[in-house]
Amino acid sequence: xxxxxxxxxxxxxxxxxxxxxxxxxxxxxxxxxxxxxxxxxxxxxxxxxxxxxxxxxxxxxxxxxxxxxxxxxxxxxxxxxxxxxxxxxxxxxxxxxxxxxxxxxxxxxxxxxxxxxxxxxxxxxxxxxxxxxxxxxxxxxxxxxxxxxxxxxxxxxxxxxxxxxxxxx
Numbered sequence: 001x002x003x004x005x006x007x008x009x010x011x012x013x014x015x016x017x018x019x020x021x022x023x024x025x026x027x028x029x030x031x032x033x034x035x036x037x038x039x040x041x042x043x044x045x046x047x048x049x050x051x052x053x054x055x056x057x058x059x060x061x062x063x064x065x066x067x068x069x070x071x072x073x074x075x076x077x078x079x080x081x082x083x084x085x086x087x088x089x090x091x092x093x094x095x096x097x098x099x100x101x102x103x104x105x106x107x108x109x110x111x112x113x114x115x116x117x118x119x120x121x122x123x124x125x126x127x128x129x130x131x132x133x134x135x136x137x138x139x140x141x142x143x144x145x146x147x148x149x150x151x152x153x154x155x156x157x158x159x160x161x162x163x164x165x166x167x168x169x
Contacts, residue, residue: 068138068139068140068164069111069139069140069164069165069166070114070139070163070164070165070166071165071166072165072166072167073104073112073114073165073166073167077165078101078114081114081139081163081165082099082101084137084138084139085097085099085118085134085137085141086099088130088133088134088137089120089130091133092122092126092127092129092130092133093122093123093126094120094121094122094126094127094130095120095121095122096119096120096121096156097118097119097120098117098118098119098120099116099117099118100116100117100118101114101115101116102114102115102116102117103115104165105162109167110166110167111164111165111166111167112164112165112167113142113162113163113164114162114163114164114165115160115161115162116141116160116161116162116163117158117159117160118141118157118158118159118160118161119156119157119158119159120156120157121151121152121154121155121156121157122154122155123153123154123155124148124154124155126154127148127154127155127157130157131143131146131157131159134159139163139164139165140163140164141159141161141162141163142161142162142163142164143159143160143161144160144161144162145159145160145161146158146159146160147159
């Protein structure tokens with residue numbers, strides 16, 4: 001005899017199916033979430049919040065490390081930036097420092113990129129230390145391309161990149 005299933009029995013089966021689905025989803029979520037996920041997510045959110053805050057700033061000097069942006073788009077500022085780069089090269093004991101500036105690019109804001117080409121020679125370790133110093137220096141040099149070639153007992157670094165300068169606009 002086929003008897004129809006009662007509503008209580010159907011409700012029980014449905015409840016059991018929902019419970020199994022919920023447990024399965026919870027188990028899959030636990031398996032898919034790597035350890036330390038919450039901490040990494042919080043750290044990433046802090047970085048995003050800081051980047052958004054800095055991007056919203058009007059470009060005041062406090063938004064950049066001291067000296068990271070050159071003083072302006074004039075010969076005096078270029079000379080000061082050139083001297084800082086040449087001083088960094090001589091501090092590392094490198095020779096043949098040559099710095100050439102391109103025309104400032106339209107940055108569309110309060111700072112503008114200033115292309116530069118640079119060549120220095122010296123021992124490999126000192127050239128590497130010099131490139132690190134350029135990134136942390138005043139002004140900071142942002143490298144687009146760098147080429148190392150053997151030169152005597154050392155290497156020759158040919159570098160092209162940018163220095164950012166205030167437009168005063």
